[in-house]
Amino acid sequence: MGSLARVVTCTVAAVLTALPAASLGAAPVASAHAAEFGGRASSFTIEDERITESSGLAASRAHPGVYWTHNDSDDGPYVYAVDSATGRTVATVTLRGIGDPRDVEAVSVGPDGRVYVADIGDNMGGTWPKVWIYAFPEPKRLADTTVTATQYTVQYDGGPRDAEAMMVHPKTGRVYIVSKEKQDAGLYAGPAKLSATGTNRFTRVTDVDLWVTDGAFSPDGEHLVLRGYFEVGLYAWRGGRIEHIGEPRMPIQQQGEAVTYTLDGGTLMYGTEGEHSRVAAVRLDDDLLSPQARLERERSGGEDGKGGRGGKDSAGDDAKEADSGNYYVAGVLIVVCTAIGMAARRLLGRK
Numbered sequence: 001m002g003s004l005a006r007v008v009t010c011t012v013a014a015v016l017t018a019l020p021a022a023s024l025g026a027a028p029v030a031s032a033h034a035a036e037f038g039g040r041a042s043s044f045t046i047e048d049e050r051i052t053e054s055s056g057l058a059a060s061r062a063h064p065g066v067y068w069t070h071n072d073s074d075d076g077p078y079v080y081a082v083d084s085a086t087g088r089t090v091a092t093v094t095l096r097g098i099g100d101p102r103d104v105e106a107v108s109v110g111p112d113g114r115v116y117v118a119d120i121g122d123n124m125g126g127t128w129p130k131v132w133i134y135a136f137p138e139p140k141r142l143a144d145t146t147v148t149a150t151q152y153t154v155q156y157d158g159g160p161r162d163a164e165a166m167m168v169h170p171k172t173g174r175v176y177i178v179s180k181e182k183q184d185a186g187l188y189a190g191p192a193k194l195s196a197t198g199t200n201r202f203t204r205v206t207d208v209d210l211w212v213t214d215g216a217f218s219p220d221g222e223h224l225v226l227r228g229y230f231e232v233g234l235y236a237w238r239g240g241r242i243e244h245i246g247e248p249r250m251p252i253q254q255q256g257e258a259v260t261y262t263l264d265g266g267t268l269m270y271g272t273e274g275e276h277s278r279v280a281a282v283r284l285d286d287d288l289l290s291p292q293a294r295l296e297r298e299r300s301g302g303e304d305g306k307g308g309r310g311g312k313d314s315a316g317d318d319a320k321e322a323d324s325g326n327y328y329v330a331g332v333l334i335v336v337c338t339a340i341g342m343a344a345r346r347l348l349g350r351k
Helices: 003-018 291-300 314-350
Strands: 056-059 066-070 078-083 089-096 106-109 114-119 131-137 145-148 150-156 163-168 175-179 186-189 199-207 214-217 223-227 232-238 241-246 256-261 267-272 278-283
Touching (some): 056 114, 056 214, 056 267, 089 131, 150 175, 223 256
Parallel strands (some): 056 256, 089 145, 150 199, 214 256
Antiparallel strands (some): 106 114, 131 150, 163 175, 175 186, 267 278
Protein backbone atom coordinates (compact mmCIF):
# COMPACT_ATOMS: atom_id res chain seq x y z
CA MET A 1 0.00 0.00 0.00
CA GLY A 2 1.06 3.65 -0.38
CA SER A 3 2.91 5.36 2.45
CA LEU A 4 0.10 7.81 3.30
CA ALA A 5 -2.51 5.05 3.27
CA ARG A 6 -0.29 2.87 5.45
CA VAL A 7 0.14 5.69 8.00
CA VAL A 8 -3.59 6.40 8.14
CA THR A 9 -4.49 2.71 8.32
CA CYS A 10 -1.94 1.96 11.01
CA THR A 11 -3.12 4.97 13.03
CA VAL A 12 -6.73 3.83 12.85
CA ALA A 13 -5.69 0.25 13.61
CA ALA A 14 -3.80 1.42 16.67
CA VAL A 15 -6.86 3.27 17.92
CA LEU A 16 -9.13 0.27 17.36
CA THR A 17 -6.64 -2.11 18.95
CA ALA A 18 -6.33 0.07 22.02
CA LEU A 19 -10.08 0.11 22.59
CA PRO A 20 -11.69 -2.67 24.65
CA ALA A 21 -13.11 -5.37 22.44
CA ALA A 22 -16.46 -5.19 24.19
CA SER A 23 -16.90 -1.55 23.22
CA LEU A 24 -16.86 -2.56 19.56
CA GLY A 25 -19.36 -5.36 20.05
CA ALA A 26 -16.84 -8.00 19.07
CA ALA A 27 -18.43 -11.36 18.40
CA PRO A 28 -17.13 -14.50 20.08
CA VAL A 29 -15.05 -16.82 17.94
CA ALA A 30 -17.05 -19.86 16.92
CA SER A 31 -15.59 -23.33 17.28
CA ALA A 32 -17.99 -25.18 14.98
CA HIS A 33 -16.84 -26.19 11.51
CA ALA A 34 -17.87 -23.69 8.80
CA ALA A 35 -20.88 -25.14 7.00
CA GLU A 36 -20.34 -24.78 3.27
CA PHE A 37 -23.71 -25.91 1.88
CA GLY A 38 -27.03 -24.94 3.39
CA GLY A 39 -25.69 -24.37 6.90
CA ARG A 40 -24.21 -21.51 8.90
CA ALA A 41 -20.63 -20.51 8.22
CA SER A 42 -18.71 -19.57 11.35
CA SER A 43 -16.08 -16.97 12.05
CA PHE A 44 -12.68 -18.26 13.13
CA THR A 45 -9.25 -17.08 14.24
CA ILE A 46 -6.08 -17.93 12.32
CA GLU A 47 -3.89 -19.60 14.93
CA ASP A 48 -0.68 -19.99 12.92
CA GLU A 49 1.93 -17.58 14.31
CA ARG A 50 3.61 -17.44 10.89
CA ILE A 51 0.54 -15.80 9.34
CA THR A 52 0.75 -12.18 10.48
CA GLU A 53 -0.23 -10.37 7.26
CA SER A 54 -3.11 -12.36 5.79
CA SER A 55 -3.79 -10.39 2.62
CA GLY A 56 -5.90 -12.80 0.60
CA LEU A 57 -8.53 -15.45 1.23
CA ALA A 58 -10.08 -18.15 -0.96
CA ALA A 59 -12.41 -21.01 -0.13
CA SER A 60 -10.98 -24.37 -1.13
CA ARG A 61 -13.09 -26.26 -3.66
CA ALA A 62 -11.46 -29.59 -2.94
CA HIS A 63 -11.69 -29.34 0.85
CA PRO A 64 -14.89 -27.64 2.11
CA GLY A 65 -14.33 -25.60 5.25
CA VAL A 66 -10.67 -24.94 4.39
CA TYR A 67 -9.43 -21.51 3.29
CA TRP A 68 -6.26 -20.60 1.42
CA THR A 69 -4.33 -17.55 2.61
CA HIS A 70 -0.83 -16.06 2.46
CA ASN A 71 1.25 -13.30 3.95
CA ASP A 72 1.64 -9.89 2.34
CA SER A 73 5.42 -9.73 1.75
CA ASP A 74 8.82 -10.80 3.09
CA ASP A 75 7.53 -14.30 3.87
CA GLY A 76 8.72 -16.41 0.98
CA PRO A 77 6.90 -18.64 -1.54
CA TYR A 78 4.34 -20.03 0.90
CA VAL A 79 0.59 -20.53 0.75
CA TYR A 80 -1.33 -21.81 3.77
CA ALA A 81 -4.47 -23.94 4.04
CA VAL A 82 -6.38 -23.06 7.22
CA ASP A 83 -9.16 -25.24 8.65
CA SER A 84 -12.04 -23.01 9.75
CA ALA A 85 -13.10 -25.60 12.34
CA THR A 86 -9.95 -25.05 14.40
CA GLY A 87 -8.19 -22.06 12.86
CA ARG A 88 -5.10 -24.23 12.45
CA THR A 89 -2.96 -24.58 9.36
CA VAL A 90 -3.48 -28.04 7.86
CA ALA A 91 -1.10 -27.62 4.92
CA THR A 92 1.76 -25.34 3.97
CA VAL A 93 2.45 -25.30 0.24
CA THR A 94 5.91 -24.16 -0.82
CA LEU A 95 6.08 -22.87 -4.40
CA ARG A 96 9.24 -23.60 -6.36
CA GLY A 97 10.33 -22.38 -9.76
CA ILE A 98 9.04 -18.83 -9.28
CA GLY A 99 11.82 -16.89 -7.60
CA ASP A 100 11.22 -14.80 -4.49
CA PRO A 101 7.69 -13.29 -4.33
CA ARG A 102 7.73 -9.52 -3.94
CA ASP A 103 4.31 -8.39 -2.72
CA VAL A 104 1.64 -11.12 -2.67
CA GLU A 105 -1.84 -9.63 -2.29
CA ALA A 106 -4.55 -12.05 -3.43
CA VAL A 107 -5.50 -15.68 -3.91
CA SER A 108 -8.33 -17.32 -5.88
CA VAL A 109 -9.33 -20.86 -6.85
CA GLY A 110 -10.15 -21.36 -10.52
CA PRO A 111 -12.58 -23.76 -12.22
CA ASP A 112 -9.54 -25.74 -13.42
CA GLY A 113 -8.86 -26.83 -9.84
CA ARG A 114 -5.80 -24.63 -9.48
CA VAL A 115 -4.98 -22.08 -6.79
CA TYR A 116 -3.95 -18.72 -8.27
CA VAL A 117 -1.69 -16.47 -6.19
CA ALA A 118 -1.25 -12.82 -7.18
CA ASP A 119 2.13 -11.16 -6.65
CA ILE A 120 0.68 -7.83 -7.83
CA GLY A 121 1.20 -5.34 -5.01
CA ASP A 122 3.33 -2.29 -5.73
CA ASN A 123 4.39 -0.32 -2.69
CA MET A 124 6.25 2.07 -5.00
CA GLY A 125 2.89 3.52 -6.01
CA GLY A 126 2.53 1.75 -9.35
CA THR A 127 6.02 1.86 -10.86
CA TRP A 128 7.00 -1.79 -11.35
CA PRO A 129 6.72 -2.58 -15.08
CA LYS A 130 5.82 -6.24 -14.49
CA VAL A 131 4.02 -8.27 -11.83
CA TRP A 132 3.23 -11.98 -11.60
CA ILE A 133 0.55 -14.58 -10.99
CA TYR A 134 1.45 -18.09 -9.83
CA ALA A 135 -0.76 -21.17 -10.12
CA PHE A 136 -0.64 -24.69 -8.72
CA PRO A 137 -3.15 -27.56 -8.50
CA GLU A 138 -5.12 -27.84 -5.27
CA PRO A 139 -3.63 -30.78 -3.38
CA LYS A 140 -5.90 -33.82 -3.13
CA ARG A 141 -4.52 -34.47 0.34
CA LEU A 142 -3.84 -31.72 2.86
CA ALA A 143 -0.26 -31.97 4.07
CA ASP A 144 2.90 -29.89 3.88
CA THR A 145 4.23 -30.13 0.34
CA THR A 146 6.43 -28.45 -2.27
CA VAL A 147 5.02 -27.95 -5.77
CA THR A 148 6.31 -26.52 -9.03
CA ALA A 149 4.11 -23.54 -9.78
CA THR A 150 3.36 -22.02 -13.17
CA GLN A 151 4.42 -18.38 -13.36
CA TYR A 152 2.55 -15.83 -15.48
CA THR A 153 3.99 -12.41 -16.25
CA VAL A 154 1.48 -9.53 -16.17
CA GLN A 155 1.56 -6.04 -17.66
CA TYR A 156 -1.24 -3.46 -17.71
CA ASP A 157 -2.35 -1.47 -20.71
CA GLY A 158 -1.77 2.14 -19.74
CA GLY A 159 1.21 1.49 -17.50
CA PRO A 160 1.93 0.02 -14.04
CA ARG A 161 -0.70 -0.08 -11.31
CA ASP A 162 -0.76 -0.81 -7.61
CA ALA A 163 -3.28 -3.60 -7.10
CA GLU A 164 -4.39 -5.94 -4.33
CA ALA A 165 -7.42 -7.72 -5.82
CA MET A 166 -7.23 -10.65 -8.28
CA MET A 167 -10.19 -12.87 -9.09
CA VAL A 168 -10.55 -15.94 -11.31
CA HIS A 169 -14.02 -16.25 -12.80
CA PRO A 170 -15.51 -19.57 -11.59
CA LYS A 171 -17.07 -20.42 -14.97
CA THR A 172 -14.80 -19.01 -17.68
CA GLY A 173 -11.49 -19.22 -15.83
CA ARG A 174 -10.57 -15.72 -16.98
CA VAL A 175 -8.41 -13.74 -14.57
CA TYR A 176 -9.27 -10.18 -13.52
CA ILE A 177 -7.38 -7.61 -11.46
CA VAL A 178 -8.71 -4.46 -9.78
CA SER A 179 -6.27 -1.63 -9.12
CA LYS A 180 -6.28 -0.17 -5.64
CA GLU A 181 -6.34 3.65 -5.52
CA LYS A 182 -9.91 4.98 -5.39
CA GLN A 183 -9.22 8.03 -7.54
CA ASP A 184 -8.16 5.80 -10.44
CA ALA A 185 -9.35 2.30 -9.54
CA GLY A 186 -10.29 0.10 -12.46
CA LEU A 187 -11.18 -3.46 -13.42
CA TYR A 188 -8.65 -5.10 -15.74
CA ALA A 189 -9.29 -8.25 -17.78
CA GLY A 190 -6.57 -10.69 -18.67
CA PRO A 191 -6.48 -12.70 -21.89
CA ALA A 192 -8.97 -15.54 -22.31
CA LYS A 193 -6.15 -17.92 -21.39
CA LEU A 194 -2.98 -16.96 -19.58
CA SER A 195 0.33 -17.73 -21.28
CA ALA A 196 3.29 -19.01 -19.30
CA THR A 197 5.75 -18.10 -22.06
CA GLY A 198 4.81 -14.55 -22.99
CA THR A 199 3.60 -11.39 -21.30
CA ASN A 200 -0.10 -11.32 -20.41
CA ARG A 201 -1.57 -7.88 -21.04
CA PHE A 202 -4.47 -6.86 -18.80
CA THR A 203 -6.87 -4.36 -20.35
CA ARG A 204 -8.96 -1.87 -18.40
CA VAL A 205 -12.65 -2.59 -18.98
CA THR A 206 -14.40 -0.33 -16.46
CA ASP A 207 -13.84 2.13 -13.62
CA VAL A 208 -14.39 1.23 -9.97
CA ASP A 209 -15.44 3.87 -7.43
CA LEU A 210 -13.89 2.15 -4.43
CA TRP A 211 -10.59 1.83 -2.59
CA VAL A 212 -10.02 -1.89 -3.29
CA THR A 213 -7.96 -4.28 -1.14
CA ASP A 214 -9.54 -7.55 -2.32
CA GLY A 215 -12.37 -9.07 -4.31
CA ALA A 216 -14.13 -12.33 -5.09
CA PHE A 217 -16.67 -13.77 -7.50
CA SER A 218 -19.73 -15.56 -6.19
CA PRO A 219 -19.51 -19.32 -6.88
CA ASP A 220 -21.98 -19.04 -9.78
CA GLY A 221 -20.02 -16.15 -11.30
CA GLU A 222 -23.04 -13.83 -11.32
CA HIS A 223 -21.81 -11.42 -8.63
CA LEU A 224 -18.54 -9.71 -7.75
CA VAL A 225 -17.74 -8.35 -4.30
CA LEU A 226 -15.00 -5.75 -3.79
CA ARG A 227 -13.81 -4.54 -0.41
CA GLY A 228 -11.61 -1.80 0.97
CA TYR A 229 -10.54 -0.93 4.48
CA PHE A 230 -13.83 0.75 5.42
CA GLU A 231 -16.24 0.06 2.55
CA VAL A 232 -17.51 -2.78 0.42
CA GLY A 233 -19.46 -2.97 -2.83
CA LEU A 234 -21.46 -5.75 -4.50
CA TYR A 235 -21.83 -5.82 -8.28
CA ALA A 236 -23.79 -7.81 -10.82
CA TRP A 237 -21.41 -9.36 -13.34
CA ARG A 238 -22.29 -8.47 -16.94
CA GLY A 239 -19.71 -10.39 -18.96
CA GLY A 240 -16.81 -8.16 -17.97
CA ARG A 241 -18.88 -5.11 -17.05
CA ILE A 242 -20.22 -4.49 -13.56
CA GLU A 243 -23.40 -2.97 -12.16
CA HIS A 244 -23.52 -1.82 -8.54
CA ILE A 245 -26.37 -3.53 -6.70
CA GLY A 246 -25.66 -3.00 -3.02
CA GLU A 247 -23.34 -2.72 -0.07
CA PRO A 248 -23.13 -5.86 2.07
CA ARG A 249 -22.50 -5.55 5.78
CA MET A 250 -18.86 -5.55 6.78
CA PRO A 251 -17.36 -5.98 10.27
CA ILE A 252 -14.85 -3.66 11.89
CA GLN A 253 -11.34 -5.00 11.32
CA GLN A 254 -7.84 -3.88 12.15
CA GLN A 255 -6.62 -3.82 8.54
CA GLY A 256 -9.16 -5.50 6.31
CA GLU A 257 -7.45 -6.87 3.22
CA ALA A 258 -9.27 -10.07 2.29
CA VAL A 259 -12.71 -11.30 1.30
CA THR A 260 -14.16 -14.47 -0.21
CA TYR A 261 -17.47 -16.31 -0.53
CA THR A 262 -18.35 -19.57 1.17
CA LEU A 263 -18.89 -22.37 -1.33
CA ASP A 264 -22.68 -22.01 -1.17
CA GLY A 265 -22.43 -18.27 -1.94
CA GLY A 266 -24.53 -17.30 1.07
CA THR A 267 -21.87 -15.80 3.32
CA LEU A 268 -18.92 -13.46 2.93
CA MET A 269 -15.74 -14.27 4.84
CA TYR A 270 -13.75 -11.14 5.71
CA GLY A 271 -10.04 -11.38 6.59
CA THR A 272 -7.59 -8.93 8.12
CA GLU A 273 -3.88 -8.59 8.71
CA GLY A 274 -2.41 -9.03 12.20
CA GLU A 275 -1.29 -11.79 14.52
CA HIS A 276 -4.03 -14.34 15.28
CA SER A 277 -6.28 -12.44 12.92
CA ARG A 278 -10.01 -13.05 12.83
CA VAL A 279 -11.87 -14.18 9.73
CA ALA A 280 -15.39 -12.86 10.14
CA ALA A 281 -18.40 -14.60 8.61
CA VAL A 282 -21.24 -12.27 7.61
CA ARG A 283 -24.32 -13.85 6.04
CA LEU A 284 -25.65 -12.01 3.00
CA ASP A 285 -29.17 -10.60 3.09
CA ASP A 286 -31.62 -12.32 0.76
CA ASP A 287 -31.75 -9.42 -1.69
CA LEU A 288 -27.97 -9.53 -2.19
CA LEU A 289 -27.73 -13.23 -2.99
CA SER A 290 -26.64 -14.41 -6.41
CA PRO A 291 -29.13 -16.67 -8.26
CA GLN A 292 -27.46 -19.94 -7.23
CA ALA A 293 -27.08 -18.86 -3.62
CA ARG A 294 -30.72 -17.84 -3.49
CA LEU A 295 -31.74 -21.32 -4.64
CA GLU A 296 -29.43 -22.90 -2.06
CA ARG A 297 -31.01 -20.86 0.70
CA GLU A 298 -34.52 -21.68 -0.45
CA ARG A 299 -33.68 -25.37 -0.47
CA SER A 300 -32.32 -25.14 3.06
CA GLY A 301 -35.62 -23.60 4.21
CA GLY A 302 -34.51 -20.11 5.16
CA GLU A 303 -31.71 -17.87 6.26
CA ASP A 304 -30.82 -19.81 9.40
CA GLY A 305 -30.74 -23.19 7.62
CA LYS A 306 -33.56 -24.52 9.82
CA GLY A 307 -36.65 -23.14 8.16
CA GLY A 308 -36.68 -19.69 9.77
CA ARG A 309 -35.12 -16.28 9.28
CA GLY A 310 -32.66 -14.40 11.39
CA GLY A 311 -31.06 -17.40 13.07
CA LYS A 312 -28.47 -16.37 15.65
CA ASP A 313 -24.90 -17.47 14.95
CA SER A 314 -21.47 -15.93 14.68
CA ALA A 315 -22.33 -14.60 11.24
CA GLY A 316 -25.30 -12.76 12.68
CA ASP A 317 -23.17 -11.33 15.48
CA ASP A 318 -20.62 -10.06 12.99
CA ALA A 319 -23.39 -8.47 10.95
CA LYS A 320 -24.61 -6.62 14.03
CA GLU A 321 -21.04 -5.54 14.67
CA ALA A 322 -20.84 -4.24 11.12
CA ASP A 323 -24.07 -2.24 11.48
CA SER A 324 -23.55 -0.74 14.93
CA GLY A 325 -19.80 -0.47 15.06
CA ASN A 326 -19.25 1.73 12.00
CA TYR A 327 -20.95 4.69 13.67
CA TYR A 328 -18.86 4.15 16.78
CA VAL A 329 -15.66 4.08 14.74
CA ALA A 330 -16.66 7.24 12.89
CA GLY A 331 -17.05 9.01 16.23
CA VAL A 332 -13.71 7.70 17.43
CA LEU A 333 -11.98 8.89 14.27
CA ILE A 334 -13.49 12.35 14.61
CA VAL A 335 -12.23 12.60 18.18
CA VAL A 336 -8.77 11.33 17.20
CA CYS A 337 -8.47 13.67 14.23
CA THR A 338 -9.59 16.61 16.37
CA ALA A 339 -6.99 15.76 19.00
CA ILE A 340 -4.28 15.50 16.37
CA GLY A 341 -5.31 18.83 14.91
CA MET A 342 -5.23 20.54 18.30
CA ALA A 343 -1.80 19.08 19.05
CA ALA A 344 -0.50 20.26 15.69
CA ARG A 345 -1.80 23.78 16.27
CA ARG A 346 -0.14 23.87 19.68
CA LEU A 347 3.12 22.65 18.18
CA LEU A 348 3.02 25.18 15.38
CA GLY A 349 2.13 27.92 17.84
CA ARG A 350 5.31 27.30 19.77
CA LYS A 351 7.50 27.87 16.70
